[in-house]
Amino acid sequence: MIGQLIKAMQRKQFVNMMYVAKDGSVSKRRVKVIKIVSNSFQAFCFTRHAKRTFLISNVLVVIPFVSKGREVV
Structure with a gap:
């Protein structure tokens, strides 16, 4: 978990x-x-629109967010 957060x-x-x-x-x-x-x-x-402090032990899963770019044809 900590490795994913560091990356x-x-x-x-x-x-x-x-x-x-x-x-x-x-x-x-x-x-x-x-x-x-x-x-x-x-x-x-981005849910609360503010800086927050989170305990690492309370994080269940971390998934990188991948945005899909828009293409203009």
Whole structure:
């Protein structure tokens, strides 16, 4: 998990993730990782439109976001 977050941060890539919140609910977020500290990371959350801090242990899955470019014919 941490390896995927480090790669996303180095590549300045957006990721989709499933995250367990403090209240136990599961949410899907699209984030851009800004900084990784020992057991947490700071990211810009596009769901909340703000910087958030996430616990790495609460992340269930991380999937790189791949945007499909539009083609003009």
